[in-house]
Amino acid sequence: MKILKGIAVSPGVAVSPAIVLDSEELVISRRIIAPAEVEAEVARLHAAVEKSVQELTDLREKVSQTVGEQLGAIFDVHQSILNSAPLREEILNLISHEHYGPEYAVSTVLRGYGKKFLAMKDEYLADRVQDVHDIERRVLRHLIGERRQQLVNLQSPHILVAHDLTPSQTASLDRSKILGFATDVGGRTSHTAIVARAMNIPAIVGLETMTAEISGGDQVLIDGDRGLAIINPDAETLEKYRLYVQEAKRTEVDLTSLRDLPAITRDGHEITLYGNIEFPNEVTACLEHGAAGIGLYRTEFLYLDRDEEPTEEDHYEAYASALELLQGRPMTIRTCDLGADKFTHVTGEALERNPFLGLRSIRYSLRHVDVFKTQLRAILRASVLGSVQILFPLVTNVRELRHAKMILNDVREDLAEEGVAFDKNIKVGVMIEVPSAAFMPRQFARECDFFSIGTNDLVQYTLAVDRLNERVADMFTPAHPAVIGLMANVVNAAKAEHIEVAVCGEMGGDPLYTLLLVGLGVDVISTAPTAIPEVKRMIRSTSMRQARRVAKKILTLESDREILAYLTEVSRTILSEAFGPEEEEEER
Numbered sequence: 001m002k003i004l005k006g007i008a009v010s011p012g013v014a015v016s017p018a019i020v021l022d023s024e025e026l027v028i029s030r031r032i033i034a035p036a037e038v039e040a041e042v043a044r045l046h047a048a049v050e051k052s053v054q055e056l057t058d059l060r061e062k063v064s065q066t067v068g069e070q071l072g073a074i075f076d077v078h079q080s081i082l083n084s085a086p087l088r089e090e091i092l093n094l095i096s097h098e099h100y101g102p103e104y105a106v107s108t109v110l111r112g113y114g115k116k117f118l119a120m121k122d123e124y125l126a127d128r129v130q131d132v133h134d135i136e137r138r139v140l141r142h143l144i145g146e147r148r149q150q151l152v153n154l155q156s157p158h159i160l161v162a163h164d165l166t167p168s169q170t171a172s173l174d175r176s177k178i179l180g181f182a183t184d185v186g187g188r189t190s191h192t193a194i195v196a197r198a199m200n201i202p203a204i205v206g207l208e209t210m211t212a213e214i215s216g217g218d219q220v221l222i223d224g225d226r227g228l229a230i231i232n233p234d235a236e237t238l239e240k241y242r243l244y245v246q247e248a249k250r251t252e253v254d255l256t257s258l259r260d261l262p263a264i265t266r267d268g269h270e271i272t273l274y275g276n277i278e279f280p281n282e283v284t285a286c287l288e289h290g291a292a293g294i295g296l297y298r299t300e301f302l303y304l305d306r307d308e309e310p311t312e313e314d315h316y317e318a319y320a321s322a323l324e325l326l327q328g329r330p331m332t333i334r335t336c337d338l339g340a341d342k343f344t345h346v347t348g349e350a351l352e353r354n355p356f357l358g359l360r361s362i363r364y365s366l367r368h369v370d371v372f373k374t375q376l377r378a379i380l381r382a383s384v385l386g387s388v389q390i391l392f393p394l395v396t397n398v399r400e401l402r403h404a405k406m407i408l409n410d411v412r413e414d415l416a417e418e419g420v421a422f423d424k425n426i427k428v429g430v431m432i433e434v435p436s437a438a439f440m441p442r443q444f445a446r447e448c449d450f451f452s453i454g455t456n457d458l459v460q461y462t463l464a465v466d467r468l469n470e471r472v473a474d475m476f477t478p479a480h481p482a483v484i485g486l487m488a489n490v491v492n493a494a495k496a497e498h499i500e501v502a503v504c505g506e507m508g509g510d511p512l513y514t515l516l517l518v519g520l521g522v523d524v525i526s527t528a529p530t531a532i533p534e535v536k537r538m539i540r541s542t543s544m545r546q547a548r549r550v551a552k553k554i555l556t557l558e559s560d561r562e563i564l565a566y567l568t569e570v571s572r573t574i575l576s577e578a579f580g581p582e583e584e585e586e587e588r
Ligand code: PEP
Pocket: 296, 298, 337, 433, 453, 454, 455, 456, 457, 458, 504, 505, 506
């Protein structure tokens, strides 16, 4: 039994055999295979090499015909390297005798050859390193592609272990076959983590060496509450977790009894609790957990699970189906937030050095006006089917907001001319998730109908801490006084300009921050559905007076540690006063 500690991103416990997915990226993990797996892994290697050789033959023919015989001959070089007997033997040796996975074996041997070429004095030979790199990528693509295929055709439940998973890979996991996942890299507010919570799939990220420590088929237990991955757990551990899961189910039932009660403080102040979604069918889970509507629909996921750009009809159908499930309850549709860790086949082609600071989100939409207009048309058309608001993400300056509104107006005019119905009073909101906007919120408040604070990005950009990077995950905290100070500034500006202010980042789903958010004056909290009952319980346990006192005190504290310690203590006291000492015990 081996226990690894990572970052807990989606709660729950799951146990199953592991399926390990290597990445095509630069890091190929040093995965060890069980002796019984050697034969199958060697067969996988042979199949991948054969496919690569065939591909090279085809390419040679095509290039010779279209560009010329001389260039086609490049692929002969690749073939001869790949067919070289010593090279193949070295790879086989690493699999059969050292028991390394074929991905690692191929990568190690070919990189070794690359280094030898690089060390050669002859310039022509030194340049061959690129060819060797190309061959490595080709074979790996086949090996990994086949593993992905296996993932689609799984016959029995597994825990997925991967170096990394993109948000779209995560969204396409078959929930009935993948019971949980664990990755080497990642952070708590990555979109992969957000999707895992939305899918209710226990998950841990940032385990660093997980893919290297595990062999396919090993039994693995994922403890998504504490961030523990236990490889080959013993009987005692399994029994301990069986009891733990039983107990967790009991408290979950208690919390669902809150579903139909309002999120109202003891002195009668109501907070609106909404759910966040990535796909229309998640509306059901939000309603089941007591959401009064949808406060954040991350529409970019519509782009992530397909090869083609979604059409106006694709958009419209998605919005219409969510609105149908909502039966008149409100929904805030955020325009596409592509870029950074969410890229499509089209946007993913132009790699950026700092994608979180690049052509992301509203910047992308304003550069691709046709794509933007397609979405806006669909949102406006859907606006007559229920109660819809529009939200623009990552707005950095007022000019961007004006530009986006101008395009929206063009779309309104087009629809009016065509005689298409839409809600003429549709509200337009701005996400406050960049420090520049949080610093001067009044200018924005005068030109929009509501704010939604995106704490995930606001924390990332204010503290200069990558939300995806496990190495700095301990520095990623909304409790930093600078973040809270900016949030207070935003709420005050919203109040002064009489507009509504919501929080839709992950901070809103952590009951530890509920008192603070309520006390600051936040009107709406929108979060993952599973987090709603706990947040509601906290709201119902406090009074507005008490929450304001807490917020005021926090604004005087000077470090995240002090703030967290104070919030932990005061939240515990409030819950124990509301529910008695037994509850206090549970909170611990
Ligand atoms: C945020 O940044 O807090 C937010 C809600 O948006 P996303 O997580 O999709 O970037």
